[in-house]
Amino acid sequence: MQKKLFILITFLVCRSLLPAQGNWTTIGRMLLPVSGAEAVAYDSSMVILGGYSDSLFRRVKTIQEFLPPSSWRIAGSMRYARDGFVSGRDSAQMFLFGGMSPRGSVDSNATLEKIRNIIPMVSSVVDTEYNFARIASTGLIHNGLFYFFGGRIIPRFGRDSTTPFIVEYDLRGHQITYQSDTLYNQWQPEGMMSASIDSVIFLFGGSYNGVSRSISKYNMITHRFERLRTNLLRPRAYGRAVRLGTTNKIMIVGGINENSFALRTMEIFEVLPNGAYTISQGPNFLYARKNLMAVYFREEVYIMGGEDMSHNDVVPFVEKFSFTNAINEPPENEIPTFLLHQNYPNPFNPVTTIGFSLAAVSNVTLNVYDILGKEVATLIHSRLMDKGTHEVEFDAGNLESGIYFSRLAVGKKTQIQKMLLLK
Numbered sequence: 269m270q271k272k273l274f275i276l277i278t279f280l281v282c283r284s285l286l287p288a289q290g291n292w293t294t295i296g297r298m299l300l301p302v303s304g305a306e307a308v309a310y311d312s313s314m315v316i317l318g319g320y321s322d323s324l325f326r327r328v329k330t331i332q333e334f335l336p337p338s339s340w341r342i343a344g345s346m347r348y349a350r351d352g353f354v355s356g357r358d359s360a361q362m363f364l365f366g367g368m369s370p371r372g373s374v375d376s377n378a379t380l381e382k383i384r385n386i387i388p389m390v391s392s393v394v395d396t397e398y399n400f401a402r403i404a405s406t407g408l409i410h411n412g413l414f415y416f417f418g419g420r421i422i423p424r425f426g427r428d429s430t431t432p433f434i435v436e437y438d439l440r441g442h443q444i445t446y447q448s449d450t451l452y453n454q455w456q457p458e459g460m461m462s463a464s465i466d467s468v469i470f471l472f473g474g475s476y477n478g479v480s481r482s483i484s485k486y487n488m489i490t491h492r493f494e495r496l497r498t499n500l501l502r503p504r505a506y507g508r509a510v511r512l513g514t515t516n517k518i519m520i521v522g523g524i525n526e527n528s529f530a531l532r533t534m535e536i537f538e539v540l541p542n543g544a545y546t547i548s549q550g551p552n553f554l555y556a557r558k559n560l561m562a563v564y565f566r567e568e569v570y571i572m573g574g575e576d577m578s579h580n581d582v583v584p585f586v587e588k589f590s591f592t593n594a595i596n597e598p599p600e601n602e603i604p605t606f607l608l609h610q611n612y613p614n615p616f617n618p619v620t621t622i623g624f625s626l627a628a629v630s631n632v633t634l635n636v637y638d639i640l641g642k643e644v645a646t647l648i649h650s651r652l653m654d655k656g657t658h659e660v661e662f663d664a665g666n667l668e669s670g671i672y673f674s675r676l677a678v679g680k681k682t683q684i685q686k687m688l689l690l691k
Contacts, residue, residue: 292553299340301584304351307561320351322582344389348376356409365400377401404458418457459505463518473504479525498545508562522557528613530556608676608683615688618665633677
């Protein structure tokens with residue numbers, strides 16, 4: 269009896285030391301659950317375009333409209349059924365291109381469609397351009413110009429399978445106004461995530477010779493592309509990046525990496541007033557997702573759909589994140605000097621990665637404990653380490669399945685994260 273009571277008290281104490289994880293809530297289900305679709309926000313509702321339906325076993329051209337918390341309806345139809353495409357909004361119109369259609373026709377994937385925000389929503393073909401014929405690209409619309417980056421090229425018979433990495437397309441003049449193909453050779457990054465702040469587009473992660481942690485920026489005025497020294501906390505591709513309203517913060521959610529077929533983690537990227545950049549971990553959401561939809565709507569972020577860990581099933585649930593309390597700046601006298609990140613993957617078997625960030629050069633100790641409070645591993649012992657983000661691999665091959673805790677001590681302060689080993 270005493271042993272069980274000790275375990276319960278230890279678990280509750282450790283759990284109380286964990287960072288807050290309760291900002292994501294499930295608010296319902298999609299009308300037609302899909303993955304690889306696009307979500308666009310208007311003032312009155314959100315619109316979900318196309319995607320792949322696991323219940324219908326095919327790509328769809330359905331346009332769904334969603335008004336939180338639970339109002340759904342079929343709002344119209346696209347010209348072609350697609351998934352893995354890119355879309356954006358210009359005033360009261362939506363535009364989309366690329367992706368994969370049921371027929372796999374490069375001609376249908378090379379079309380640029382326009383959809384007016386009038387019910388029923390009907391699509392019309394604006395242009396056909398073979399630079400649009402690509403899958404898993406990323407991009408957005410800014411000041412009447414459609415920008416897109418990378419992606420897997422859909423080859424056309426008798427045509428070179430290479431296309432520019434960066435394309436700028438004038439939606440009003442119906443022509444390409446800038447392109448660049450000097451950054452990559454024949455193969456280009458796939459599954460990158462993008463969002464803009466003012467005249468700069470930020471690109472996150474992607475798959476190119478492995479899943480990347482890189483962050484790059486592209487200036488829409490000067491056409492300058494450069495890699496930042498700041499990286500994502502973990503490799504990530506096929507997720508989503510969402511700017512949080514008019515702030516200088518971008519949320520990066522979901523995706524995949526070599527350790528996980530679907531992620532339920534999110535990170536916050538911020539442009540500081542002095543022009544520097546920071547990246548920090550936010551609360552995990554409830555359902556791991558890749559090829560999901562994410563949209564900022566009325567001061568909240570909504571995620572929906574996407575594929576789960578099985579590769580086969582679409583996550584039907586809609587989750588909402590009220591970010592105000594989670595990412596506001598701390599009081600001046602409570603500026604954090606370090607952060608212990610959630611290990612990934614989690615659950616794990618038997619190897620996982622534990623990361624942490626330091627705001628200054630610090631003396632660090634990193635240990636792992638079991639649920640009884642017994643130390644089972646010392647990963648770092650009283651070592652002076654530089655500021656920045658660090659990662660350590662933890663191999664639990666000699667341990668039994670169960671709950672474990674990583675504990676980071678920096679000076680006299682500590683942080684703890686719960687980990688789950690499943691064998």
